[in-house]
Amino acid sequence: MRTRSGGRATWLVRIEAPEGEVESISAELWSLGTLGVEESALAGAPGRVELRAYFAADAARGELQRLDAPARGVRVHEPVPVAERDWEREWRAGLAPRRIGRLWVRPSFCASAGTPELVIDPQQAFGSGEHASTRLALELLQDELRPGDRVLDLGTGSGILALGALVAGAGSALGIDSDPVAIANAAENRARNGRRLPLLVGTLDALSERARFDLVVANLLLHELLPCLAGLARRTRRALIASGFLAAERAALDRAGAALGLRCVREASETQSGDRWCARVLVHAAARSASSSASSAASAE
Numbered sequence: 001m002r003t004r005s006g007g008r009a010t011w012l013v014r015i016e017a018p019e020g021e022v023e024s025i026s027a028e029l030w031s032l033g034t035l036g037v038e039e040s041a042l043a044g045a046p047g048r049v050e051l052r053a054y055f056a057a058d059a060a061r062g063e064l065q066r067l068d069a070p071a072r073g074v075r076v077h078e079p080v081p082v083a084e085r086d087w088e089r090e091w092r093a094g095l096a097p098r099r100i101g102r103l104w105v106r107p108s109f110c111a112s113a114g115t116p117e118l119v120i121d122p123q124q125a126f127g128s129g130e131h132a133s134t135r136l137a138l139e140l141l142q143d144e145l146r147p148g149d150r151v152l153d154l155g156t157g158s159g160i161l162a163l164g165a166l167v168a169g170a171g172s173a174l175g176i177d178s179d180p181v182a183i184a185n186a187a188e189n190r191a192r193n194g195r196r197l198p199l200l201v202g203t204l205d206a207l208s209e210r211a212r213f214d215l216v217v218a219n220l221l222l223h224e225l226l227p228c229l230a231g232l233a234r235r236t237r238r239a240l241i242a243s244g245f246l247a248a249e250r251a252a253l254d255r256a257g258a259a260l261g262l263r264c265v266r267e268a269s270e271t272q273s274g275d276r277w278c279a280r281v282l283v284h285a286a287a288r289s290a291s292s293s294a295s296s297a298a299s300a301e
């Protein structure tokens with residue numbers, strides 16, 4: 001679930017929809033000011049999900065009803081009031097500290113489950129640790145990281161990877177995101193972890209052409225990653241961790257990587273909701289045994 005922090009939820013709107021509609025409906029719900037959206041599979045209806053969106057009392061019923069689209073299989077139920085305490089318990093119950101690699105990632109409202117830990121509150125920005133692409137990136141990042149490394153996180157979202165790198169021993173990290181809301185969320189998570197993390201709104205262009213990083217991590221969808229790949233490769237000294245692509249998209253990444261002289265030394269993958277998410281460690285082909293994991297490479301090629 002993703003939620004904005006700090007709101008007082010008093011109305012619940014249930015929406016049934018095909019999985020393919022979830023992204024656009026969620027975007028609408030956020031623009032209508034939802035305080036949080038939960039998603040769960042609809043029992044007995046493969047490919048359909050139920051979204052539970054919480055709103056403050058003044059949420060506009062009319063605007064929500066406009067989302068109702070029977071032709072597309074989208075059904076919006078009447079908002080119902082929920083007691084605040086019940087709602088809080090409900091959404092918090094779905095979240096718990098989660099071990100990713102050596103790090104414990106937890107929302108600030110959950111008790112600590114262990115150290116080292118990273119406190120990340122689920123908000124509008126992507127990156128609570130609930131998505132496979134985040135987990136894969138964070139795991140590979142910890143494996144590749146050497147103490148004192150300089151790390152770039154392109155598409156930082158909640159800041160989870162950049163902050164994770166710092167907790168895991170990076171000397172410095174920089175987070176960039178084209179979405180100002182993500183950068184605001186990342187700044188809040190930075191404060192929660194008491195870390196020093198410069199954050200930039202923008203794309204790779206926000207960086208000096210000469211900037212170089214030991215490790216670069218980018219959890220972007222393939223169509224977002226490919227245009228940035230050359231710029232990321234140029235700025236990578238030791239390893240580039242690319243996450244956020246599907247198994248079916250490997251070939252496209254292979255082609256783009258090969259054209260830039262990048263070699264995959266390791267791949268990790270995880271299936272979530274029927275999708276096989278992959279992440280790779282890419283190194284400059286010229287750099288022999290540049291990555292410590294090269295010898296134990298589980299290359300997909």
Ligand code: SAH
Nearest residue numbers: 126127134155156157177178179203219224
């Ligand atoms: N790093 C987080 C968030 C990944 S979601 C995690 O691993 O969970 C991807 C993020 O990349 C989004 O916040 C999106 O706004 C941002 N993004 C997409 N394309 C981008 C680009 N070309 N430059 C910078 N940020 C980008």
